[in-house]
Amino acid sequence: MTQKWAPETVVVETARPPRELDAPLNPAVVLSSTFVGTHDLGTDGADAEGIQYGRFGNPTWTPFERALAELERAELPGLVFASGLAAVSAALELVAPGGTVIMPRHCYLGSFSAAKDSAAVGRFDVVTVDIADTDSVQEAVSAAAARHHGTDRGVMLWIESPTNPMLEVADLPALVAHAKGVGALTVVDNTFATPLVQQPLTVGADVVVHSVTKYLAGHSDVVLGAALTSDPALHEALHHHRSIRGAVAGPWEVWLALRGLRTLALRVERSQQNAKELAQRLSAHPGVEVRFPGLATDPGHDRAVAQLKGFGSILCVVLPTSAAAQRATEAVSLWTPATSLGGVESLIERRRRHAHEPHSVPEGLLRLSVGIENVDDLWNDLEYALGTALAAT
Numbered sequence: 218m219t220q221k222w223a224p225e226t227v228v229v230e231t232a233r234p235p236r237e238l239d240a241p242l243n244p245a246v247v248l249s250s251t252f253v254g255t256h257d258l259g260t261d262g263a264d265a266e267g268i269q270y271g272r273f274g275n276p277t278w279t280p281f282e283r284a285l286a287e288l289e290r291a292e293l294p295g296l297v298f299a300s301g302l303a304a305v306s307a308a309l310e311l312v313a314p315g316g317t318v319i320m321p322r323h324c325y326l327g328s329f330s331a332a333k334d335s336a337a338v339g340r341f342d343v344v345t346v347d348i349a350d351t352d353s354v355q356e357a358v359s360a361a362a363a364r365h366h367g368t369d370r371g372v373m374l375w376i377e378s379p380t381n382p383m384l385e386v387a388d389l390p391a392l393v394a395h396a397k398g399v400g401a402l403t404v405v406d407n408t409f410a411t412p413l414v415q416q417p418l419t420v421g422a423d424v425v426v427h428s429v430t431k432y433l434a435g436h437s438d439v440v441l442g443a444a445l446t447s448d449p450a451l452h453e454a455l456h457h458h459r460s461i462r463g464a465v466a467g468p469w470e471v472w473l474a475l476r477g478l479r480t481l482a483l484r485v486e487r488s489q490q491n492a493k494e495l496a497q498r499l500s501a502h503p504g505v506e507v508r509f510p511g512l513a514t515d516p517g518h519d520r521a522v523a524q525l526k527g528f529g530s531i532l533c534v535v536l537p538t539s540a541a542a543q544r545a546t547e548a549v550s551l552w553t554p555a556t557s558l559g560g561v562e563s564l565i566e567r568r569r570r571h572a573h574e575p576h577s578v579p580e581g582l583l584r585l586s587v588g589i590e591n592v593d594d595l596w597n598d599l600e601y602a603l604g605t606a607l608a609a610t
C-alpha cells in the first residue's frame with residue numbers, strides 16, 4: 218500500500234466514508250446478523266456471494282481493518298478478532314500438525330498458555346528461547362527446520378519484542394531473515410510496540426498479531442484483537458479460522474477501537490515521553506532496579522535505537538522482595554493497581570502474583586503501563602509508594 222501520509226496523519230484521516238454532501242465523517246455501526254443475499258450462491262467463491270452472515274463479515278469491520286493494514290503496511294486488509302487471544306490462537310493454528318512453535322520464554326502469558334494447551338494435546342511442540350539471544354534463537358529455528366524438513370509451515374517462530382514483562386528487545390530483521398532462509402514462518406505480536414514504533418511486515422515477518430484492547434483502542438473499554446499479513450494463503454487461512462471457529466468481533470467494539478485509533482499517535486507520543494522521564498528518575502532512585510529499553514544502560518538499548526521509532530511506554534521496576542513490591546501497589550493513589558496496559562491511565566502490577574508467570578521474572582518486579590497523565594503527578598505518587606514500600610523492608 219502506498220504511504221501518502223505519515224502515520225500520525227493516517228490515524229486521523231483514514232477509514233472515513235467517501236466525501237459527499239451530507240456524508241457522515243465517521244463510519245456507521247452496522248447492527249445486523251444477516252445480510253441480503255442472492256437467489257444463487259454462485260460458483261466463484263465467497264466474494265461473489267456478499268457478506269451473507271455476521272460471522273463472515275460486517276461493514277463496521279472494514280474501515281478499521283483497512284486502517285490497520287495501512288499502519289502495518291500490509292498488502293491485504295487486517296482481520297479483526299473477538300480478542301487479542303483469538304487472533305493469537307488463529308495465528309498459532311497456521312502451524313502444520315505435528316510442527317514446532319518456538320516462543321520467547323518471556324512472552325504474553327495468554328499466548329504461552331494457548332500454545333502449551335495445544336502442545337499438551339499433541340497439536341504441535343513448543344520450544345522456548347531467550348528471544349534477545351539471536352544465536353540461540355537461530356539455532357533453535359534451524360534445528361526445528363531440520364526436524365520438519367519438507368513440511369510446509371512445519372516451524373513457526375513466535376516473536377514478541379519488547380517482551381512481556383522483561384522488555385527484552387529481539388533483533389527482528391536478523392531473526393526474520395534467518396527464519397525465512399530455513400522456511401520457518403514468523404509471527405510478531407506487535408501489541409507493545411504498536412505500528413507507530415515498529416512495522417514487522419516491512420522487515421519480512423509473515424504475520425502480525427495485536428491485542429487491539431491495549432494501545433490501538435487505548436481507553437480500556439474494549440476487548441478486541443487483529444491479525445495482519447500480506448500473504449494471500451495465510452490471509453485465507455486466518456479468515457477461514459475466524460469464520461469457522463467464530464471468534465468474531467462485535468460491531469460496537471470495532472467502532473470504539475476506530476474512535477480510539479484516531480488519537481493513537483498523540484497517546485503513544487505522550488505516554489512514551491512520560492515513560493522515558495519516569496525511567497530516568499527511577500534510575501536515580503535508591504533501592505530499585507529499572508528495566509526500560511530507553512535507558513542507555515539497558516541491555517536492549519542499542520537494538521531499540523536501531524530498530525524502533527521510540528522505546529514504548531511499558532517499564533519495569535524491580536524491588537528487593539515480593540512483599541515490598543506488593544506494598545508499593547497498595548500505596549499508590551493515582552496509579553491503578555491492575556493488569557493490562559496501553560490505556561490512557563497508568564497501571565501498576567506485580568507480575569509474579571500470576572501463578573504461571575515464569576520464575577525467571579523477579580518476585581519483586583512491577584510492570585508499569587505508563588499513561589498520558591502529568592508526569593510530575595505520576596512521579597510524586599510513585600515516589601511516595603516506593604518510599605513507603607522500601608521503608609517497611
Ligand SMILES: *Cc1c(COP(=O)(O)O)cnc(C)c1O
Nearest residue numbers: 300301302325406408428430441
Ligand atoms: C493483552 C495481550 C494479548 C491478549 O490480548 P486480549 O485482547 O487480552 O485477548 C496478547 N499479547 C499481548 C502482548 C498482550 O498484551
